[in-house]
Amino acid sequence: MRFEYAPYDGVFYATNLHRDSRTRKLAWEHPAGMETLVVQTPFGTPAMGLLDPDESGSSALVSACNQNEPVVGSYTEVMEGVYARIVPATEIGGCPLNGEACTYTVFALQRLGDTYKVFESRTKGMIRAWQDIPVEIHVQLQKVTRVQGRFRKQTVDTGFWRMSFSRSVGEGYTTGDLYYRVGNIEVPLTQDAIDYAVGHDGIYVKTDKRIEVLSRNAGIRLV
Amino acid sequence: MMCATSVPPLKAGRFNMSAEITTAELIEYYARRLESIDRDSLGAVHGKEPYFPMLVLFLGEESMKGYESISRNLLLAWPQFREELKFIGVKSPSESPEFVKLEHGQQSPMTTDEVAKVLDELDDARNHFKDYTSDLLYYVLDATSIQTAEDLHAWISTIEAVKDELDIYENDIMQMLFVLFDEGKRRRRQSRRIRNAMSEYCEGGANERYRMFLLSNRLSTSKLLHGWDSHYRICASLMALSNNDDTNIADTLFHDGVATVSYVHDEKPVNDIGQVVVRSLVDYLGGDDEISYVLDFEDMSLAQRLGFNDHGTLSLLDDYVEKQLVPLLPTPEQINLFPRWTSDDFGDISGYAADDLDNLTMGTWSAVLEGLVNGILERVRTDGMRRKQWSDEYKRMLSEEFKVGELVSLALHSDDIRKMFRNASEPTATGNVLEYAKRKMRVLLSSNKEIAELFADAIDDQARYSNEFREVWKELCRSTLELHEVHDTNLVAFYQGKVRNYLDRHGFELKRSFRDVSSLDELRKFLFDAIDDIIQSDPVFTASYEDEQESRLSRDVHAQTAQQYIRQKLTGENLETYLQVNLSLNSTPLKSVLLKEGTKLSENLKHDLSPSTYYYDTGYGNAVEVLNVHDVLSQNILTDEGR
Numbered sequence: 001m002r003f004e005y006a007p008y009d010g011v012f013y014a015t016n017l018h019r020d021s022r023t024r025k026l027a028w029e030h031p032a033g034m035e036t037l038v039v040q041t042p043f044g045t046p047a048m049g050l051l052d053p054d055e056s057g058s059s060a061l062v063s064a065c066n067q068n069e070p071v072v073g074s075y076t077e078v079m080e081g082v083y084a085r086i087v088p089a090t091e092i093g094g095c096p097l098n099g100e101a102c103t104y105t106v107f108a109l110q111r112l113g114d115t116y117k118v119f120e121s122r123t124k125g126m127i128r129a130w131q132d133i134p135v136e137i138h139v140q141l142q143k144v145t146r147v148q149g150r151f152r153k154q155t156v157d158t159g160f161w162r163m164s165f166s167r168s169v170g171e172g173y174t175t176g177d178l179y180y181r182v183g184n185i186e187v188p189l190t191q192d193a194i195d196y197a198v199g200h201d202g203i204y205v206k207t208d209k210r211i212e213v214l215s216r217n218a219g220i221r222l223v
Numbered sequence: 224m225m226c227a228t229s230v231p232p233l234k235a236g237r238f239n240m241s242a243e244i245t246t247a248e249l250i251e252y253y254a255r256r257l258e259s260i261d262r263d264s265l266g267a268v269h270g271k272e273p274y275f276p277m278l279v280l281f282l283g284e285e286s287m288k289g290y291e292s293i294s295r296n297l298l299l300a301w302p303q304f305r306e307e308l309k310f311i312g313v314k315s316p317s318e319s320p321e322f323v324k325l326e327h328g329q330q331s332p333m334t335t336d337e338v339a340k341v342l343d344e345l346d347d348a349r350n351h352f353k354d355y356t357s358d359l360l361y362y363v364l365d366a367t368s369i370q371t372a373e374d375l376h377a378w379i380s381t382i383e384a385v386k387d388e389l390d391i392y393e394n395d396i397m398q399m400l401f402v403l404f405d406e407g408k409r410r411r412r413q414s415r416r417i418r419n420a421m422s423e424y425c426e427g428g429a430n431e432r433y434r435m436f437l438l439s440n441r442l443s444t445s446k447l448l449h450g451w452d453s454h455y456r457i458c459a460s461l462m463a464l465s466n467n468d469d470t471n472i473a474d475t476l477f478h479d480g481v482a483t484v485s486y487v488h489d490e491k492p493v494n495d496i497g498q499v500v501v502r503s504l505v506d507y508l509g510g511d512d513e514i515s516y517v518l519d520f521e522d523m524s525l526a527q528r529l530g531f532n533d534h535g536t537l538s539l540l541d542d543y544v545e546k547q548l549v550p551l552l553p554t555p556e557q558i559n560l561f562p563r564w565t566s567d568d569f570g571d572i573s574g575y576a577a578d579d580l581d582n583l584t585m586g587t588w589s590a591v592l593e594g595l596v597n598g599i600l601e602r603v604r605t606d607g608m609r610r611k612q613w614s615d616e617y618k619r620m621l622s623e624e625f626k627v628g629e630l631v632s633l634a635l636h637s638d639d640i641r642k643m644f645r646n647a648s649e650p651t652a653t654g655n656v657l658e659y660a661k662r663k664m665r666v667l668l669s670s671n672k673e674i675a676e677l678f679a680d681a682i683d684d685q686a687r688y689s690n691e692f693r694e695v696w697k698e699l700c701r702s703t704l705e706l707h708e709v710h711d712t713n714l715v716a717f718y719q720g721k722v723r724n725y726l727d728r729h730g731f732e733l734k735r736s737f738r739d740v741s742s743l744d745e746l747r748k749f750l751f752d753a754i755d756d757i758i759q760s761d762p763v764f765t766a767s768y769e770d771e772q773e774s775r776l777s778r779d780v781h782a783q784t785a786q787q788y789i790r791q792k793l794t795g796e797n798l799e800t801y802l803q804v805n806l807s808l809n810s811t812p813l814k815s816v817l818l819k820e821g822t823k824l825s826e827n828l829k830h831d832l833s834p835s836t837y838y839y840d841t842g843y844g845n846a847v848e849v850l851n852v853h854d855v856l857s858q859n860i861l862t863d864e865g866r
Contacts, residue, residue, distance in 0.1 A: 175593075187561055188591065
């Protein structure tokens, strides 16, 4: 399929994107029987800017979709840190998220032969075609100790800290969005490390210095 | 001598293909440099200087052809008077003459007022003449087109008309007329008519105002000279001799009546030497098969020559990784602060293999490495200076490694070359983590698409540049075909040897600098500088006329000594009179030698020649002239025929 930019059209539109509190999926309003394109971008950067044509008339999002074609049923990384998914008219009950701590935008599609027209979306007051999905993660740091002595009554420091997270971050997380500072260095946290910590009661850092976990991603709020 | 082609230079596409540089231009440069060096040697910048203001008038279009040669010869002796010597043409014989301005090699019409202004300029106090009480007027008349005595008289009347028109008083000037006299066989009748007409001026007859020099192209030995080159030189020498603070010489030369000269000239063969030097230099820089050599793309060493090491990364970038990225790697202490999936204490984990460390730290190690490289890539992306430096350095490397022909053919394999950047072999992650990091960073940097493109573009640029350079160089080589071969085998062998000696010592360095040439102007400057350097490399290049001969002739055991050789050239049968006469020329009021004073030759000649010989210091050590003035009596030129 080929993708083409189309300006806002009152007939082909998609708007009022939100997360359904019951299903936890994305939902929006659009004319019945119309296909849509859901685009996931880094937190705080809706995809409208990517669809807008530049001075030469070419749209970054359209070009990206023509190079890495999005499909129905799953998210495709069309450009670095940007994922897209086609939602057919027949899909009901909303669209699943591809992770949190990011922003989602929806565009109306019109299929004409082997071409998809991607229509510009419009914001009207609080009714908008994009939605930031922040996430709150609880981080816990704890010194690891062990007991020793003949009656195992003596507690000693192992030299390790345990770092645990209340939940995972999902797709769209970029290594280094979360990191920790210890001494004079900053160590990035990979998604693997966070997932492991969630699944295994924490990960470990060997130090006797103080550790501070920080976020570079405005969509991830550490609590 | 064949001229080959060249090693490749550095930067891309700045040769203007419509412009060119020729061997003639290089030889001219060589000759001018020697002139200037000679003037600065022996502690004397100039020889004798003109004493009075002077103006040279060329009578007729034919005569004006001599302007360039005469002015050039005068300026050879008096270069510092370039703006003060004046030259004017008179178009045709007339009572109201039309003037032509002759200045800096250009001709343009001028009014009588403008001529009068030129006369005023002669006496400008800012000039450097020693005496302004008289102006010297020299008239040059090429008599080739003169058919009758009346034609000659018409020109002599025109001289008077010029003076009338400009209101010049006889008492304020001294005058001299040079008549260049064509006596080819088809002009016998006209010759006799003019000789007879000229005889009226002998012994001060019809004209007591100025000296007439009759300079024929038929010499006393009956040889006929083609062209007026030596006549122009004689005119210039007579002007120099006569514009003199030595009143005896000036009086002798400005005495009325008709005279002619016997004359011989010899000079250091500067142009021939220049030709040998330039050809040898161009041949050397051109190399052997530089231009036609085609790249063998199947050659296994090609990747290495393109700067790739055994692991398929660019050595140039490896250096950068070593200097810029390696210092940013985490220290062993910092690695020990990485997160781990277990609290089991394994001691120092910085000595782990990369795979094991990555496994233990859940990809943190790889992420840190990638973050470092991405940071550097971002920096490179925005650092135009760095990109240019890499590009220039790579082009320089290419120019040292590949011949011109090879570089041109590299452009034909552009896609294959781009693939080579993706051929870097991944390091094994089982080695020491820091060693692995260094190699991994090399691979990440070298195979980065944007950086690979930068280097591939440099190859394209260099190939295009080589193609343009090849055309310019071919043109330079082609221009050597327009030169006449130097036939003096002694001279050719001697100077080829001198240039070879220079190239043995400085050739490598010279070729290296040659590769930095990036435009036609730079090529010209490079070749001029190389010529300067060659001139300075051996004293023989700047040696005076006689020293040069002595050095060169001494190589041939059968040759005469330089002194004998020179003496023979300047005396005896070589000293020919520029007029065939009846009876003999009895009176020789002036015997002179024009040369640079203070040289060995001047001392030797003073020892050998008659004590009455007058020596004029030209300040120019690359040439010597012997000029004797003979009074011509009417009986010497009067004929019965053709009257």
